[in-house]
Amino acid sequence: MVTPGFAERLVEWQQVHGRHGLPWQGTSDAYRIWVSEIMLQQTQVTAVVPYYQRFMRSFPDVGSLASASEDHVLQHWSGLGYYARARNLRRAARLLMSEHGGVFPRTAAVIETLPGIGRSTAAAIAAFAFGESGAILDGNVKRVLARYFGVRGWPGDPRVQAVLWAHAESLMPGRDVGIYTQAQMDLGSLVCVRGRPRCGECPVRPDCVAHREQLTASIPGRPPKKVLPHRRAALLVCVHAGTVLLEKRPPTGVWGGLWSLPETDGNDAEAIKCIANRYGVSVADCEPLTSFEHGFTHFTLALEPWLVRVAAAAPATHEPGRMWLALDDAVGAALPAPIKRLLRSLARETGRLFSRA
DNA sequence: AATGCGGGGAC
DNA sequence: GTCCCAGCATT
Incomplete structure (x- = not known):
């Protein structure tokens, strides 16, 4: 046997x-x-x-x-x-x-x-x-x-x-x-x-x-633990007539090839307006939204969204790599999960967002 | 050989 | 909160 x-x-x-x-x-x-x-x-x-x-x-x-x-x-x-x-x-x-x-x-x-x-x-x-x-x-x-x-x-x-x-x-x-x-x-x-x-x-x-040998708790061994670096980025939420401006991310790197909100390292209203202008957006006003964190495998990213109310969308915003998406369509687009969540929550508050515009 | 690359489920 | 998951590509 x-x-x-x-x-x-x-x-x-x-x-x-x-x-x-x-x-x-x-x-x-x-x-x-x-x-x-x-x-x-x-x-x-x-x-x-x-x-x-x-x-x-x-x-x-x-x-x-x-x-x-x-x-x-x-x-x-x-x-x-x-x-x-x-x-x-x-x-x-x-x-x-x-x-x-x-x-x-x-x-x-x-x-x-x-x-x-x-x-x-x-x-x-x-x-x-x-x-x-x-x-x-x-x-x-x-x-x-x-x-x-x-x-x-x-x-x-x-x-x-x-x-x-x-x-x-x-x-x-x-x-x-x-x-x-x-x-x-x-x-x-x-x-x-x-x-x-x-x-x-x-x-x-x-x-x-x-x-x-009663080693099931220690095998497999753990990876060496390391402190994740923190990074921050501001997100431009340019809204106009129920749509939001999206930008296609580079083909490599984090969220490669996905559509996302325009990102910048600016951290005050003036910097945000300046960047928005560079996207061909005519800014009516600008206010910070609730920040949140998103964890990646190798770093933690603090995201600071800014609501940018748009007076009028300029024609330059139809360049390749940029698009205006209806907030309600965010769920079906090729967006990163945290961006999708953010846009969904904004869609629910659309009335409030435009009430003061 | 080391690092970059997501998001969520399980605990 | 932490850990880890039907890993691979790039440098």
């Missing part, structure tokens, strides 16, 4: 206890699987589901995504974060049409050459869509393997990550690779969770180093 291996136990567990009803499961359509994998990068399943449904309705296949405008694609990503994913997704779709005849490549090695797809995502797509055997290493697998093998240290550390990749490869089964790939993710997200793992439900507990 041979003791079942790690992969066999996970596959068996997956059939009974794994997740099966997610919108991107039950298909071998590489396109549908690809989109889900990109959305799920650094993003939890519950957050992805509604975005995924809407995205697939608008872009049901590679061709429709390739022919869509970047702005249209970003609209569907608004609020999901990491917007380079959306730009890369569209870019890859166009590459698929122009370089691959519209056919999704069938090997992880080729899939990985597409923008936005790294080693782990390529292996996952190849496993789910084509049954190709290959290790993955996402947040779930890192946690599971670090505990199972007793690997200390922070999994974000490249040296730790290299060890985990080697372990992941060593455990690859020769069959059921799609189920096994899903099993690793599901075990990590349902059982081998960060806090209070449910070791009583774990199929590989007997061989788990962290469980045996």
Whole structure:
């Protein structure tokens, strides 16, 4: 009697206890699987589901995504974060049409050459869509393997990550690779969770180093904590006839390619008026709104919105990269989440905003 | 090797 | 409040 291996136990567990009803499961359509994998990068399943449904309705296949405008694609990503994913997704779709005849490549090695797809995502797509055997290493697998093998240290550390990749490869089964790939993710997200793992439900507990040595609380190790720098920026909320002036952000950097409010480092009414004039806006009056903070991964941004009432919109404001958007349409535009929230709250107060104009 | 890149869910 | 999530690209 041979003791079942790690992969066999996970596959068996997956059939009974794994997740099966997610919108991107039950298909071998590489396109549908690809989109889900990109959305799920650094993003939890519950957050992805509604975005995924809407995205697939608008872009049901590679061709429709390739022919869509970047702005249209970003609209569907608004609020999901990491917007380079959306730009890369569209870019890859166009590459698929122009370089691959519209056919999704069938090997992880080729899939990985597409923008936005790294080693782990390529292996996952190849496993789910084509049954190709290959290790993955996402947040779930890192946690599971670090505990199972007793690997200390922070999994974000490249040296730790290299060890985990080697372990992941060593455990690859020769069959059921799609189920096994899903099993690793599901075990990590349902059982081998960060806090209070449910070791009583774990199929590989007997061989788990962290469980045996009571290290599940300290493995995986924590990243070095650092103090986030604070930055501030003023936002120009130029309102005119129920519309607001938006500016397209540069293609790279924070909120890359999205539409947002004109931003400046000015911090008094005179500076704001001066900047507004530079946008071709004839300022009637100007008042500060309630400031708020927005946290990014690597800094905290204090945003100070200024309400700029516009006497008349100048013709120069129809340049590319600028537009006047009806406040009520903000919800459907390619805007960052905090900007969208701000505009929604302004839309509710439109009466008050214009009452003194 | 280090850094940039979002937003929200879970606790 | 903190931590972290189906990571990748760039430098």
